Amino acid sequence: MEQKIIDLLKRSNLSITDSRKKILESFFQEDSALAHADIENHVGQDFDRVTIYRTLQTFVDKGIIHTIPTPDNAVLYALCKDSCSAGHHHDNHVHFICDNCNKTFCLEHVVVPAVHMPVGFAASQIDMVVSGICNYCNATT
Amino acid sequence: MEQKIIDLLKRSNLSITDSRKKILESFFQEDSALAHADIENHVGQDFDRVTIYRTLQTFVDKGIIHTIPTPDNAVLYALCKDSCSAGHHHDNHVHFICDNCNKTFCLEHVVVPAVHMPVGFAASQIDMVVSGICNYCNATT
DNA sequence: TACACTATTGCAACTATGTTGCAAAATGTT
């Protein structure tokens, strides 16, 4: 884990700092997307709020994580897959929000479907967010 | 206009107040979705910030307007079509955000396409937000 | 390892956004 994180930071041309390691750790330990508050809980009192904001922004810029738009306008972050790089995200997958456990997941293998635009409108990016019951919650009820 | 607004409020079982009239007016005058700040600008100093928040919430509850999730997590509101009623929205259309003029539109006639969920996931609601260049901006450049 | 250079962090202060309780004012009904 430790080494995997260090490699990722090096590959992204980022210096290895305690906060970056700890914050990345949060993402590798959780399979779902994280809100700023989740990360604050995970890293505890170790780092300043501001550091977390700046670190997350850095990770987004470097293509390490991506943000997820949600209907209730909370900001969520999740790890990007390898195809993302600095200044160029390739996150065209669908996101799923569970109404029961309230977790948000990247459905890596579900590509956002095409949609026919009215005349005059040119689409450059499409976000799709699905809510419902996740596979874990469906299995345990 | 005035009469149209009064009728809409009566139909929704809401009392006719100055703030509700003025805020609804904002929506009828604009063809694009409005942020809280836009409405604050439109109504000027006439009403308190809190009143605007509460009025918008009331309108959402009554099925008069709906919220639009955006990738940058701003809250936007737009008029619902007639099929929406108190406690039951029917807004399954695609939303479009123009990268040029920065306005957001309801594409009333573009229905959110179906998407195939992985095993175990049950979808109950789907939001699709497209960004790009709108028809007005494409026509004038 | 020590040094110098640069990048990162913490702090404090600030802005923006949204919420709550309560008394005053406006609305609808009789």
Add this chain to the structure above:
DNA sequence: AACATTTTGCAACATAGTTGCAATAGTGTA
């Protein structure tokens, strides 16, 4: 007009996010 009910404004609070700057930590080089 008088009453009961909603709605509004105010003040205070809560949460989220940003900025400038000085202190600190990380990196590459000698």
